[in-house]
Amino acid sequence: MMQRLSAEKLLAVWEEHWRQPPLRQGLALLAAANPEEHPETLLGLSMGTFNARLLTLYAWCFGATFTAVTTCTGCGELIETTLNAANLCASHSDPPPWLEVVDDAGVVRFRSPTLGDLIVAGEATTLDAASQTILARCLETPTRSLPPATLAAVTGAMEQADPLAAIELDGACPHCAQPWSAALDVAAFVWRQVHQWAQRTLQEIHLLARAYGWSEDAILRLSPGRRQAYLQMIYG
Numbered sequence: 001m002m003q004r005l006s007a008e009k010l011l012a013v014w015e016e017h018w019r020q021p022p023l024r025q026g027l028a029l030l031a032a033a034n035p036e037e038h039p040e041t042l043l044g045l046s047m048g049t050f051n052a053r054l055l056t057l058y059a060w061c062f063g064a065t066f067t068a069v070t071t072c073t074g075c076g077e078l079i080e081t082t083l084n085a086a087n088l089c090a091s092h093s094d095p096p097p098w099l100e101v102v103d104d105a106g107v108v109r110f111r112s113p114t115l116g117d118l119i120v121a122g123e124a125t126t127l128d129a130a131s132q133t134i135l136a137r138c139l140e141t142p143t144r145s146l147p148p149a150t151l152a153a154v155t156g157a158m159e160q161a162d163p164l165a166a167i168e169l170d171g172a173c174p175h176c177a178q179p180w181s182a183a184l185d186v187a188a189f190v191w192r193q194v195h196q197w198a199q200r201t202l203q204e205i206h207l208l209a210r211a212y213g214w215s216e217d218a219i220l221r222l223s224p225g226r227r228q229a230y231l232q233m234i235y236g
């Protein structure tokens with residue numbers, strides 16, 4: 001079972017992983033929130049399950065709604081979309097262990113890409129090489145080269161079985177009505193929020209420690225409401 005992260009724990013994860021790539025940072029957050037699960041198990045999560053768990057953790061830490069920002073390709077204005085983590089995850093379920101596509105040459109068996117696959121693919125130097133790596137790891141018989149139509153069917157089946165693996169947002173620009181679409185990179189988004197929270201929290205610790213002489217531990221143990229109340233007294 002996933003657990004909520006205390007302020008101390010969240011700050012410790014941020015401190016240890018802030019230089020790492022987003023998928024590793026997401027893995028570190030889930031590892032801290034799932035202390036009973038072996039890291040190997042977490043690497044075996046489908047990308048949709050990984051994203052769903054990160055969004056749940058996000059909601060626990062920062063609230064259920066969040067704003068995603070993109071830039072309009074038509075007029076260059078910023079477009080903000082408000083999303084709800086629970087709504088995004090509502091229809092999620094773990095993909096089946098194996099998927100199948102039947103073509104002229106027979107049955108192709110494969111599984112949904114996992115966090116581990118994406119982390120390994122992230123070390124590839126080109127997008128094409130990354131796709132090849134993922135496919136090689138997910139096909140039951142990895143040496144077989146697939147005709148384009150079969151490859152498209154395999155990719156389509158992967159997307160359908162695990163829709164939260166790639167979250168596409170779309171709408172119309174409120175300024176010029178140009179349609180827009182953007183991918184939500186869940187791990188990068190969640191970490192950005194963790195980073196901003198950590199900066200804010202360290203600043204608050206600094207102010208309270210200087211004013212009252214309290215230790216970092218003692219300040220972190222204050223509830224957010226009580227911490228804000230003391231900060232307001234400092235500012236008068």
Ligand SMILES: [Zn+2]
Nearest residue numbers: 072075173176
């Ligand atoms: Zn626009």
